[in-house]
Structures are given as structure tokens and as C-alpha cells.
Amino acid sequence: MTVYLVRRLLTLIPVLAVVVTVVFLLIHLIPGDPVSVMLGPDATPAQIDATRQALGLDRPLHEQLVKFYARVLRGDLGQSYFLDRPVVTALLERAEPTMVLTFSALLVAILIGVPSGIIAAAYPGSLWDRTLMLGALLGVCVPGFWLSLNFIYLFAVRLGWLPAAGYASIFADPVAALRYMVLPAVSLGFNQSALIARISRSCMLEALQQDYIRTARAKGLSTGVVTWVHAFRNALVPVVTVIGITMAILIGGAVVTEIVFNIPGLGRLIISAVLRRDYPVVQGVILVTATAYVLINLAVDAVYVLIDPRIRYE
Amino acid sequence: MSDAAVARSEVVTRNAAARPSWLARLARNRNIGVGAVILAVVMLAALLAGVASTHDPRRLNPAERLKPPSAANFLGTDEFGRDVFSLVLYGGQVSLLVGATTMALTSLWGIAIGLIAGYYKRVDLVLMRIMDGLMAFPAILLAIALMAARGPGVGNVIFALSVVYTPRTAMLIRSTVLSIRELDYVQAARALGRRDLMIAFRHILPNCVGPLLVQASFIFAYAILAEAILGFLGVGVPPYVPSWGNVIASGKNVIREAFWVSLFPGLALTLSGLGLNLLGDGLRDVLDPRLRVQ
Numbered sequence: 001m002t003v004y005l006v007r008r009l010l011t012l013i014p015v016l017a018v019v020v021t022v023v024f025l026l027i028h029l030i031p032g033d034p035v036s037v038m039l040g041p042d043a044t045p046a047q048i049d050a051t052r053q054a055l056g057l058d059r060p061l062h063e064q065l066v067k068f069y070a071r072v073l074r075g076d077l078g079q080s081y082f083l084d085r086p087v088v089t090a091l092l093e094r095a096e097p098t099m100v101l102t103f104s105a106l107l108v109a110i111l112i113g114v115p116s117g118i119i120a121a122a123y124p125g126s127l128w129d130r131t132l133m134l135g136a137l138l139g140v141c142v143p144g145f146w147l148s149l150n151f152i153y154l155f156a157v158r159l160g161w162l163p164a165a166g167y168a169s170i171f172a173d174p175v176a177a178l179r180y181m182v183l184p185a186v187s188l189g190f191n192q193s194a195l196i197a198r199i200s201r202s203c204m205l206e207a208l209q210q211d212y213i214r215t216a217r218a219k220g221l222s223t224g225v226v227t228w229v230h231a232f233r234n235a236l237v238p239v240v241t242v243i244g245i246t247m248a249i250l251i252g253g254a255v256v257t258e259i260v261f262n263i264p265g266l267g268r269l270i271i272s273a274v275l276r277r278d279y280p281v282v283q284g285v286i287l288v289t290a291t292a293y294v295l296i297n298l299a300v301d302a303v304y305v306l307i308d309p310r311i312r313y314e
Numbered sequence: 315m316s317d318a319a320v321a322r323s324e325v326v327t328r329n330a331a332a333r334p335s336w337l338a339r340l341a342r343n344r345n346i347g348v349g350a351v352i353l354a355v356v357m358l359a360a361l362l363a364g365v366a367s368t369h370d371p372r373r374l375n376p377a378e379r380l381k382p383p384s385a386a387n388f389l390g391t392d393e394f395g396r397d398v399f400s401l402v403l404y405g406g407q408v409s410l411l412v413g414a415t416t417m418a419l420t421s422l423w424g425i426a427i428g429l430i431a432g433y434y435k436r437v438d439l440v441l442m443r444i445m446d447g448l449m450a451f452p453a454i455l456l457a458i459a460l461m462a463a464r465g466p467g468v469g470n471v472i473f474a475l476s477v478v479y480t481p482r483t484a485m486l487i488r489s490t491v492l493s494i495r496e497l498d499y500v501q502a503a504r505a506l507g508r509r510d511l512m513i514a515f516r517h518i519l520p521n522c523v524g525p526l527l528v529q530a531s532f533i534f535a536y537a538i539l540a541e542a543i544l545g546f547l548g549v550g551v552p553p554y555v556p557s558w559g560n561v562i563a564s565g566k567n568v569i570r571e572a573f574w575v576s577l578f579p580g581l582a583l584t585l586s587g588l589g590l591n592l593l594g595d596g597l598r599d600v601l602d603p604r605l606r607v608q
Contacts, residue, residue, distance in 0.1 A: 018447020022456075029463035141587035143539055145546055146580035149566055153573045252452030256543055260566065270455070274462040274549050286459045290451045 008301060012294055019290045023283045024068045028061070030279075038081070038277050077287065078280035080273075087284035090269060095288075097167050098265035101188065101257060102250045104181050108189025109196055109246055114239065116193070117200020122227050124205060132197065139194025144253055148187040148260040155183060165262040184261045188253050192246045199242045203235035210234070236307055244300030248293045339600045346600070349592030356586045360406030369397035371404040371556040380572040390574040392564055401556045402579050408557040409538045409586065412471055416537035417530045419476040420483050424529075425522070427480070428487025429514050432495065442488070445481035453478045453536070454543055461549045468551050471544055475537050486529050490522045524601030528594055535590035542583050558583050 030037050035052045043051075052058050056067055071078070077087035116136065120129040156164035162183050168176035207213070208231050216226045255267030262268075266285050273281035340346055359366065368388065375395030383390045389398040431441040448456070460474035494500060495518065503513050544550030545559020546566075553560055558579040565576025 014443040015446045015450055018444055019450050022447060022451070023459075026459055026463050029460065031464065137588070137591065138584075141535075141591055142584050143542060143580060143587070145543060146562055146576065146583065149562070149569055149576050149580070150573075153569050157570050157573075248452055252454040255452075255455060255458070256547065259547055270458060271547055271549065274458060277462075279462070282459050282462045286451060286455050289455055293452060294450050 004305075005302060008298060012298065015294055016291065019287065019294070020069060020072055021065065023287045023290075024065055026283055026286075027055075027057075027279055034279075038279060040277070072287070077284040080281050081278045082273075082276050083278070083281070087280050090281060091266065091284055091288055094264060094266050094269045096169065096265075097263045098251075098254050098258065098267065100170055100177075100181065101184055101254045101263060101265060102247070104185035105188035105192070105250050105254070105257075106243070106247060108185050109192035109250075110243065112190065112193035113196025114200050116197040117202075117239075118204050118227065118232065118235075120197070120201045121204030121208060122223065129201075133201065136194040136197040139190055139197075142191065144188055144191045145256045145260055147190060148184065148257060151183050151187050152260070165260075167261075167263045167265075180261075180263075184257050184263060187260075188250060188257045191253070192250060196239065196242055196246060200235065200239050203238045204231055207231040207235040233307075237304060240300060240303055240307060244297055247296050247300075251289050251293060336600060340597075343596040343600055345592045345596030347596075349589045349594075349596060352585060352589030353593060356406060356582065356589060357410060359403055360410050363400070363403035363407055367397075367400035367403045369400045371396060371400040372554065380568060380575075382572070383574055389578045390572065392561065392572070392575045393568050394564075396556075398561070398575055398578055401561050402558070402582050404556040405558040405561055405579055406582060406586075408468065408551060408555060409541055409583070412468065412475065412541040413534045413538040413586075415472045416475045416479065417534045419472065420479045420533050421526060421530050423476065423480045424483025424487055425519070425526070427484035428522075429491060429518070431484065432488040432491025432518075433510060433514060438488070442485070445484055448477070448481045449485075451478075454540060457540055457544060458547065458549055461544060466550065466552045468555070471541055471550050474544075475540050478540070479533050479536060483526070483529055483533065486525055487522050490525055491518055494518050494521050524597075528598045528601060531590055531594035531597055535587050535594065538583065538586055538590070 027034050033048075035048050035055070035057060036043065039047060039051060056064050059067075075088060077091070079085070080087050080090050083090050116132045120132045123129055152164045155162050163180055166180050168180050170177040170181075204227075208227070210231075213226060213231055216230045221230075254265065255270065257263070258265045258267035259271060266289065270282055270285040273279075273285070368386075373396065375391070378387070378391050378395040379393055381387055381391040381395075387397050387399065389402065391397055392401070427441055427445070431438040451459075457471075457474045457478050460477060461470060464470040464473065491514075500513060500517050503517050508516075541550060541557065542559035542562065545557045546563045547559075548563065550559055551557050553563075561579040562576045562583075565572070565574075565579070568575055
């Protein structure tokens with residue numbers, strides 16, 4: 001296990017190297033002179049020259065890349081032009097809402113997706129199965145941000161049950177935090193629950209056709225025990241993979257959900273940075289989210305070994 | 315005819331009946347039928363926007379702002395008095411343009427990169443690490459970052475989404491190439507002295523068509539959705555261009571007074587997604603049985 005994890009960690013190096021290089025190249029994709037674009041039309045030539053030198057953009061490309069790597073490895077992501085603080089500080093300030101939203105949505109997705117998939121698989125072809133899978137198909141197709149708007153209209157504007165937008169820290173006021181988080185987490189999680197439901201159903205169907213299930217039934221065990229104890233654990237491995245993929249999609253989806261519900265997380269940070277051409281912040285947000293994604297995938301791989309003793313990594 | 319010959323011909327007929335051609339299977343698949351019809355309706359509506367629309371979607375008419383659906387404005391008006399029905403029809407043009415072009419570009423780049431990687435082991439390692447790296451970014455965030463660099467515009471949206479979705483196609487083509495290149499008939503072509511490029515196009519690429527079609531229909535769906543998300547966030551096509559994402563974004567500001575502004579473009583978006591997903595699921599069942607979900 002340790003050997004596997006070390007080897008798996010080593011494979012992350014080239015992936016992260018590509019991630020850092022792409023993030024570095026972003027500034028060079030700006031059409032024309034990046035510094036003039038960043039500073040806007042009012043900048044004087046002296047200001048432009050000074051910024052170009054400060055950013056090291058007057059140096060050869062390979063030299064800039066090496067310096068960028070050195071900075072990233074030191075944990076220095078540069079200075080935000082507009083927020084007047086280091087990018088790392090800005091990221092740390094905004095990380096909490098995004099993490100709370102992502103994990104709440106993941107919880108919603110699992111709580112809806114896994115039981116739906118299992119019930120559908122336990123009674124294949126039934127009305128339950130057809131209704132749940134139609135729901136799952138719609139869940140895949142309905143755009144999450146549009147669903148959020150409809151939820152706001154229904155539950156906040158018309159019924160007045162929940163606040164339309166905003167955020168409260170879970171550490172400061174847990175009750176208010178929960179009220180604010182219900183709509184964003186459900187609308188973000190619903191989409192992903194559809195994917196989890198479809199995979200759970202298909203894995204459970206496969207597990208339920210195995211010989212040991214027939215044996216379990218033959219010795220008189222109830223359907224519930226056979227489904228939940230015998231089949232479920234064996235169907236879990238692919239489901240865990242999908243939950244890992246889901247997590248990555250949720251990080252991206254959180255950006256959009258934050259804009260709809262006015263949540264002050266990384267999503268709002270990157271969008272305001274894009275609109276103000278605050279490139280170091282844009283670079284910082286995508287670097288951090290990509291790294292988080294890569295580490296989550298690593299964690300998922302490690303979880304396999306824990307839940308399925310048949311998998312042995314040499 | 316002898317009994318044996320009759321029996322043999324019966325077996326042949328029965329086999330042919332049991333395994334119809336892939337075209338017949340395509341036509342018989344319900345998902346494909348429903349998906350294709352939905353998609354055809356959406357496409358027709360977008361293509362005929364000039365004839366079918368009742369108003370100029372760009373004309374601002376403050377006197378008529380936020381009017382609910384009526385005989386004059388089938389789907390109501392938005393905060394600038396623009397006709398939502400006409401906005402949805404013209405918005406479809408942008409969505410389908412971005413979706414179709416992104417699908418075509420990702421397929422072309424994906425085929426080129428996938429063939430090279432699958433065929434030449436030396437560059438395979440480098441290319442696949444680059445693809446892994448690009449796939450490490452959450453898709454929509456990479457698209458946002460690319461839009462930040464390139465600025466708003468339809469062309470830039472297509473560029474950004476093509477960069478984001480190409481690695482998936484490239485990896486699919488590569489894995490198909492790797493499984494086919496060792497087969498006997500490819501080895502035979504090589505032994506006959508055929509050039510690599512010839513083998514790639516004559517013998518390997520035709521086998522990639524099935525998985526590629528499936529992938530392309532899903533990328534079409536992702537691209538339409540991603541275009542709407544970018545427009546909604548204000549970093550996609552410029553706000554004055556009628557697109558589903560832009561209209562939904564303007565509906566967000568007036569959701570308390572006029573729910574219809576965001577409702578109808580969102581329904582159009584959902585319908586297109588449904589059509590493409592059904593089509594993709596059906597194509598996968600017929601053309602790529604390995605990936606079939608029970």
C-alpha cells in the first residue's frame with residue numbers, strides 16, 4: 001500500500017508540471033501586449049514598462065517559466081492588483097464557502113443518488129425503476145444554474161421558506177449557515193446525483209446477478225439483507241470512482257452556483273478577477289482547484305484498497 | 315434443393331435476422347429516434363429564427379419591459395423590452411454554432427493527437443501527460459481562465475471549449491488505436507509495405523468512428539451547456555448577442571418580477587441537452603456495446 005501510494009504520488013509530478021505550465025502560459029495567450037491589457041487604456045508607457053519588468057515579462061520565455069515554477073514551489077502566487085494583498089491570502093479567505101458548498105452538494109448527491117440507484121436495481125423494470133431513472137435522465141440534462149434560479153423563484157420568492165441568496169459561516173452561526181446552504185447544495189448536488197444514481201443502478205444490477213447472491217437468497221435471507229449487505233458492498237467500488245469524478249465536477253459547478261446565490265467563495269473571486277483583468281488571481285484560483293482535483297483523485301484511489309480487499313496494488 | 319442446403323440457408327437467414335445491420339439497429343433504437351427528433355426541432359427553430367421570430371431580438375423597447383407572455387409576445391419580454399420568444403430562437407443559433415463547431419474541432423484535434431499518440435510510442439508519453447494535465451482542471455474553470463485571457467466573443471468561446479474537451483476525445487482515439495494496431499489485419503497491411511498514414515486512415519480510423527460519434531454527441535451537449543454557463547457568468551459571448559446563457563443571466567436580475575425571462579431559454583437548453591443525451595445513449599448502445607449501461 002505504501003509503495004503504491006509513493007508510486008502514485010510520483011505520477012502526480014508530470015501532471016502538476018503540466019498544470020503549472022498551462023497556468024503560466026495563460027498570460028501569454030492574451031492577444032497583443034498583456035501588460036497594456038492588464039493596466040487598461042489609461043496606463044502611461046512608464047507604468048507599462050515598470051509592470052512589465054515587475055512581472056518579469058521582459059525576460060525570455062524559458063527564464064520566466066523557471067521563475068514561475070520557483071515561485072509556485074515557494075507557495076508564492078503573486079500579488080492581486082485589485083485586492084491589494086497576496087493571491088494566497090485572497091484564496092485562503094475565500095476557500096471556506098467553496099469547500100462547505102462542495103461538500104454539502106456531494107452529501108446531497110450521494111444521499112439522493114445511491115439509494116435511488118439501489119432501489120431501481122432491486123426492482124428492475126418496475127414503476128420505481130422507471131420513475132427514478134427518468135428523474136436521473138432529467139437530472140443529467142437540466143442545467144444546474146438554471147435549476148438554482150427556479151429554486152430561488154419557488155422556495156424563496158413564492159413560498160418564502162428559505163433565503164434567496166447569501167452566506168453565513170458554519171462556524172459563526174450554524175443555523176443560519178444551514179438555511180443559506182440548503183438551496184445551493186440541493187441545486188448543485190441534484191445534477192450529480194443523477195450520474196451517481198445511473199452508475200449505482202448499473203453496478204448493483206451486475207452485483208445482484210452473481211452466484212453468491214443466489215446462494216444468499218437460497219439460504220433464506222431477506223431481500224433487504226441480500227441487497228444492502230451482500231450486493232451493496234460489492235457494487236461500491238465503481239460508485240466510489242464516480243463519487244471522485246463528481247467531486248471534481250462539483251468544484252467547477254460551485255463557481256456557477258456561487259454566482260447565482262451570491263456566495264463569497266472562490267467562484268465569485270475568479271469571476272470578479274476575470275472582469276477586472278486581475279490575472280494573478282485567475283491563475284491562483286485555477287492552480288489551486290486543479291491541484292485539489294488531482295489530490296482528490298489520489299484519495300479516491302487509496303479508498304479503493306480500503307473498501308475492496310481484492311484490490312492489491314503491488 | 316437438398317435438405318442440408320435448406321437447413322444451411324435457414325441458419326444463414328436466422329443469423330442475419332438475429333443480427334441486423336448497424337443502420338437497422340440505429341433506426342430501431344428508441345433513444346436515438348426520440349433524441350434525433352428533439353434535436354431536429356431545436357435545430358429547425360434556430361435555423362428558421364429569421365422567419366419564425368415575431369420581433370427583432372436586439373430591438374430595445376423600454377415601454378414594453380417585463381410584460382408576461384401574451385398574444386403579442388408569446389414568451390413575454392425582458393427588462394429591456396426585448397421579445398423573449400425571438401431571443402430564444404436567435405439564442406439557439408449561437409448555442410448550436412458553438413456546440414457544432416466545438417464538436418467538429420475537438421473531433422479533428424482529438425483524431426490527430428490520438429492517432430499520433432497511439433501510433434508513435436515516443437511521443438505518446440509526452441502527449442498523454444499533457445492531456446492528463448489539461449484534464450486535471452475542472453472543465454468550466456479552465457474555460458473561464460482561457461476566456462479571461464482571450465476576451466469575450468463567439469470565436470474565443472469555441473477556442474476555449476475545444477481546448478477543454480479535446481483531451482477526452484484524444485484519449486478515446488488513442489485507446490482505440492492501441493487496441494487495433496496489434497490486430498492481424500493491421501500487421502498484414504504493414505507487412506505489405508503500406509505507409510503509416512495509409513494504415514491509419516484506411517484501417518484504423520474507420521474503427522474509431524463508433525466511439526467517436528458517441529463521444530461527439532456528448533461533447534455537443536457539454537459545449538452547449540458550457541457556452542450558456544460562460545454567457546450566464548458574463549465571460550462568454552458579449553452581452554448584446556442573444557444567447558441562451560445571456561438571456562438567463564438577464565432573467566436572474568428580474569426573477570422576482572418576471573420568472574419567464576430565465577424560464578424559457580433554460581427550457582430550450584434543457585431540451586437540447588435531453589435530445590443530445592438520448593442520442594448519445596442510443597448511439598453508445600448500438601455502436602459501442604462495451605460502454606453500455608444496463
